[in-house]
Amino acid sequence: MSLINASIDSAIAIAERRSGKFGAEFYAGRTNAILERAFLAFKTSSWMIVLSGFVEPVFYLLSFGFGLGALIGGVTDGAGNSVSYAAYIAPALLATSAMNGAIYDSTWNVFFKMHFGKLYQTMLATSLGTLDVALGEIGWALLRGLAYAMGFMVIMAPLGLIPSWWGILAIPGAVLVAFGFASIGMGITSYLKNFQQMNWVNFFMLPMFLFSGTFYPLSIYPDWLRMIIEALPLWQAIQLERDLTLGTVGWSTLAHVAYFAVMIVGGLYFTTKRLSALFLR
Template identity: 35%
Template sequence: MAHPTAAVLEYHLVSYRRTWRSSALSSFILPLLTMLSFGVGVGAYVRGDVAGVPYLDFIVPGLIASTAMQVAIAESTFPVFGNFEWIKIYFSQVAAPLRIADILGGHLGFVLFRILTSTAAFLVTTALFGAVHSWWALAALPVAALLGLAVAAPTFGYAASVPSDNYLAMLFRFAVIPMSLFAGVFFPVESLPGVLRWLAYVSPLWHGVDLIRAATLGVAPAWSVAGHLAYLATWAVAGWLLATARFRRRLTI
């Protein structure tokens, strides 16, 4: 008999087998177009190197990290909210019965699957463009997974707490977009004013960007590897605890 968490993961994988085509554009084609438009298009107008490397080499690892974050957010907002408010799958699962940890763990496992497949495809594509310069680039995959978990876990808790899907749009507007713009994806955070720079350091995305950029370029990150990993793990653990508490409150009668 399969472990209950694995059974929940299998449910999401089977469901995804029917709908994967709808996510292909956002997961694979849009990041590629972003790389071509910014890395190649805008990069042609950037004079000199950025942080000591060509602009394409600088922006690609940031886009890999940003892709991991965006996939994590996309799979942790409306799908989670919908499982509570619209199709109510979570209520069916808890009646099976499954534990809260099984429901949450299986769904987060599916989110990690989506993150890894999306970032792996992006990494292969960027390698074909010559923007990967070290075998350490393979480390980008576990880093992307940890970054995705650091983002997805607290987002699960948030999506389980809000009374309306309007609050999910607010999350994109006030958290996802600022992180995407000011966390070192498109330009070094050192060029930001002091307050904005520290806000970038607080965001999980910057830590993922710094680690993945170091891996693809084969250089040391700006901060310590252990510090980056510990910070992302803290977000993931705190998010898991928050999500567990919110799921238990919603699903326990």
């Protein structure tokens, strides 16, 4: 038995394949290794936490959609059609749960790994790059988001809350939304030093959830307030999902997609920079 040998598939040979290529100093092309790690850790994690992420939007839907919805009756959507209140808020709840899941994963989980688990230091002592770590961690959050979105759809569809076939696209839509939030969230988390500061994140999230056209159309706001809300990511996410489930797809739908594409690219750049600044300085 020898502890050293030089085989073709040695760590060195693997690393040198990317030698001199663009981005070789921050990307090794091994996001899958981070996902595999997340899966190994997931096998022993608490199923209650996993379940809670799924149950939350369902409870909101039951309480507001069917409870409050019985008093309200219908709402007029963007195209002027009347839809049931439950069908109106269901896509908003889907968008919100995508946001919440992504933010939870990219703030609390990442914060813990950064400061207590020292997991990223360990990863970055290997031939992984910072973008591998960022993509892997975010990718795992997205897989979870995907599972939640599919679960929610399975409940929504038979209740008649997805009138349009476009609604199927609300699942990848939720993943896109989660991607955007997670990319930015991980970068922001890198600035936070303690648990008190972590609460600031909730301080922004809750009002955004309540006032971003989740439960009623923005038309009740004065123009200036409406414009501020429309610039916020959650409103963009809700409109995207609502367009899809209600089938009111148009150019504006594409604009929402573009909004998240920009958020993802910007967020990944920001997070990768921050990881380098923290762990490779």
